[in-house]
Amino acid sequence: MVPNSHPPIAGLQVLIFYGGTFDPVHDGHLAIARAARDTLDAAIRMMPAADPPHRSPPGATATQRAEMLDLAVVGERDLCVDRRELRREGRSYSIDTLLELRAEHGADAPIALLVGADSFVGLPDWHRWRELFDQAHFVVAERPGSPLDQDLRPELAAALAGRWRASPAALRDAPAGCVFRLRQPLQEESATAIRQRIAAGRAWREMVPVAVAGYIERHGLYLNAEEHAGPPARPPL
Numbered sequence: 001m002v003p004n005s006h007p008p009i010a011g012l013q014v015l016i017f018y019g020g021t022f023d024p025v026h027d028g029h030l031a032i033a034r035a036a037r038d039t040l041d042a043a044i045r046m047m048p049a050a051d052p053p054h055r056s057p058p059g060a061t062a063t064q065r066a067e068m069l070d071l072a073v074v075g076e077r078d079l080c081v082d083r084r085e086l087r088r089e090g091r092s093y094s095i096d097t098l099l100e101l102r103a104e105h106g107a108d109a110p111i112a113l114l115v116g117a118d119s120f121v122g123l124p125d126w127h128r129w130r131e132l133f134d135q136a137h138f139v140v141a142e143r144p145g146s147p148l149d150q151d152l153r154p155e156l157a158a159a160l161a162g163r164w165r166a167s168p169a170a171l172r173d174a175p176a177g178c179v180f181r182l183r184q185p186l187q188e189e190s191a192t193a194i195r196q197r198i199a200a201g202r203a204w205r206e207m208v209p210v211a212v213a214g215y216i217e218r219h220g221l222y223l224n225a226e227e228h229a230g231p232p233a234r235p236p237l
């Protein structure tokens with residue numbers, strides 16, 4: 001098999017998709033992907049989101065972000081890059097991606113989205129968010145500053161009632177609708193901090209894989225503080 005190509009779909013193994021902007025991919029992303037792979041005994045498809053339409057991306061282009069992911073997964077067992085969202089027009093809504101995956105894999109296949117806790121607590125702002133639970137499980141990685149135990153928005157807390165599962169094996173028993181908390185060591189890295197450090201001339205290389213650091217330098221990414229300090233403003237959903 002070609003290294004890091006899509007692994008074969010075996011039995012009712014959970015299909016795990018890890019979406020993100022990955023601007024750039026960093027060691028925190030990789031640590032979470034490895035922890036999910038090892039805990040759920042499943043391959044992880046890292047899925048870069050497309051560039052927002054009608055505006056320039058704040059840092060790297062979608063192609064550059066995907067190329068950095070390609071470099072990051074070299075030699076990583078059962079981590080691969082899935083470019084499906086880059087092939088679609090418009091915003092990368094997760095519900096559209098999940099409906100596409102359902103059509104591909106069928107109604108019975110267990111499918112999960114891997115997300116960080118900061119993304120997960122904002123779920124009620126996602127497009128057609130309640131429908132996401134009909135199409136996928138969630139694997140939620142803890143993240144510094146985003147406690148999952150307190151102050152969840154009431155509509156999210158209500159939607160999560162009865163969905164938490166203590167065992168990763170439970171995700172194989174249903175196609176969608178369960179939530180599993182990944183208790184990996186907390187990862188401090190953030191792409192915003194990396195972009196800001198590069199623009200400010202501060203140390204950043206130790207937060208990304210060596211090959212990704214080389215790519216960032218070769219392409220002169222993230223050097224302009226004003227353009228690259230933060231993620232793109234998003235239009236209302």
Ligand SMILES: Nc1ncnc2c1ncn2[C@@H]1O[C@H](COP(=O)(O)OP(=O)(O)OP(=O)(O)O)[C@@H](O)[C@H]1O
Nearest residue numbers: 020021022028115116119142143187189190191192
């Ligand atoms: N250090 C981390 N710990 C836990 N989850 C993380 C971490 N970094 C990123 N994630 C999660 O990975 C997914 C993709 O993240 P993303 O590409 O936006 O990186 P980011 O570091 O959060 O970027 P930015 O700082 O630009 O918002 C999101 O679900 C996010 O919550």
Ligand SMILES: O=C(O)c1ccc[n+]([C@@H]2O[C@H](COP(=O)([O-])O)[C@@H](O)[C@H]2O)c1
Nearest residue numbers: 019020021049092093094095119126127
């Ligand atoms: O579908 C949505 O409305 C939606 C809103 C916010 C985030 N997401 C997805 O969540 C993942 C993490 O997003 P981000 O912005 O933290 O990189 C990525 O796959 C996004 O496409 C999806």
